[in-house]
Amino acid sequence: MQNTLTTGAVCAMLDHRRLRASFRCKMTSHRLLIASAAIGAAIMVQTRLEGLPGIAAGARKHVLAWADVRNGYQHDSISHAVATIERLGRQSGAYDTFIRTDSQLITKRPITFPPETGIARGESFNARNLDYFDAIFFFGVREIDLSSEQRADLLSFVKEDGKGFVAAHSAATAFFSWPEFGEMLGGRFDEHPWNVIDGTVVVDDPAFPAMRHLPRSKVFHDELYQIKDFSRDKIRVLAHLDASRLDLTRPLVHRKDGDFPAAWAKSYGKGRVFYSILGHDADDWDNPALSTMYFEAIRWALGLVDADASPSGSRRH
Numbered sequence: 356m357q358n359t360l361t362t363g364a365v366c367a368m369l370d371h372r373r374l375r376a377s378f379r380c381k382m383t384s385h386r387l388l389i390a391s392a393a394i395g396a397a398i399m400v401q402t403r404l405e406g407l408p409g410i411a412a413g414a415r416k417h418v419l420a421w422a423d424v425r426n427g428y429q430h431d432s433i434s435h436a437v438a439t440i441e442r443l444g445r446q447s448g449a450y451d452t453f454i455r456t457d458s459q460l461i462t463k464r465p466i467t468f469p470p471e472t473g474i475a476r477g478e479s480f481n482a483r484n485l486d487y488f489d490a491i492f493f494f495g496v497r498e499i500d501l502s503s504e505q506r507a508d509l510l511s512f513v514k515e516d517g518k519g520f521v522a523a524h525s526a527a528t529a530f531f532s533w534p535e536f537g538e539m540l541g542g543r544f545d546e547h548p549w550n551v552i553d554g555t556v557v558v559d560d561p562a563f564p565a566m567r568h569l570p571r572s573k574v575f576h577d578e579l580y581q582i583k584d585f586s587r588d589k590i591r592v593l594a595h596l597d598a599s600r601l602d603l604t605r606p607l608v609h610r611k612d613g614d615f616p617a618a619w620a621k622s623y624g625k626g627r628v629f630y631s632i633l634g635h636d637a638d639d640w641d642n643p644a645l646s647t648m649y650f651e652a653i654r655w656a657l658g659l660v661d662a663d664a665s666p667s668g669s670r671r672h
């Protein structure tokens with residue numbers, strides 16, 4: 356009986372690790388010693404495969420989580436946001452994430468180090484530039500120090516290379532001095548007149564991957580941004596704030612027509628861009644409604660799933 360139970364436990368464990376096919380599970384007791392060794396091996400494999408659906412590393416996409424906040428307000432949520440993005444990519448097997456809080460990798464030049472630094476004597480030292488990545492998840496803020504060449508490389512990463520750019524919350528405050536960035540993103544931050552409140556987000560495009568999991572309308576407790584410099588002729592508004600539930604008499608409300616996008620998608624050249632105003636607090640990223648939105652947006656931006664990103668035009672819900 357003991358052996359039977361143990362054998363069952365062995366098989367359950369092996370099955371859990373997707374290795375069951377490698378072993379016969381109707382083992383006799385004298386084979387348990389062999390099984391024990393197999394468990395040890397399986398545990399070692401488990402260490403590497405925990406949560407992974409078995410997609411080989413070479414088949415997974417590469418996402419650069421870029422959160423350079425040196426010149427602006429660092430949201431408390433940023434560390435948890437990029438950690439969440441990393442976890443969702445890892446667990447799904449869709450992508451691997453490099454997390455960087457500097458902008459060194461925003462370049463297509465080979466990344467090298469100067470001689471006598473003790474790092475790599477001027478050689479490339481396992482440093483990946485933009486060419487390695489398939490999409491960027493951006494949670495930066497304000498004016499980030501980039502050279503003109505870095506700026507050109509970032510734009511062409513999306514526009515010419517056809518890669519993805521998914522941006523969260525304070526990303527809309529970035530690079531106000533750089534018009535082309537605003538054109539790529541599709542809109543700019545214009546204050547948060549209501550600060551952190553319960554806001555009703557209404558889904559405009561329930562067919563879009565990043566919206567499919569959401570009900571027609573949903574309340575998010577978040578710092579609600581007002582967006583300016585956007586055109587529905589250039590972006591596809593996926594969701595908006597229900598203006599009827601907002602105090603439009605607040606001093607910083609500039610958008611008198613009540614048009615407050617909460618999430619949008621757009622094409623930029625050959626590439627795909629997504630932005631949402633949501634994600635101010637760290638706890639927000641524990642809300643599956645929010646984290647799934649960004650995860651599915653990344654999958655779309657990576658080209659793992661297709662969707663209509665044509666501009667909304669004058670249509671408003």
Ligand SMILES: [Zn+2]
Nearest residue numbers: 430524578635
């Ligand atoms: Zn915020």
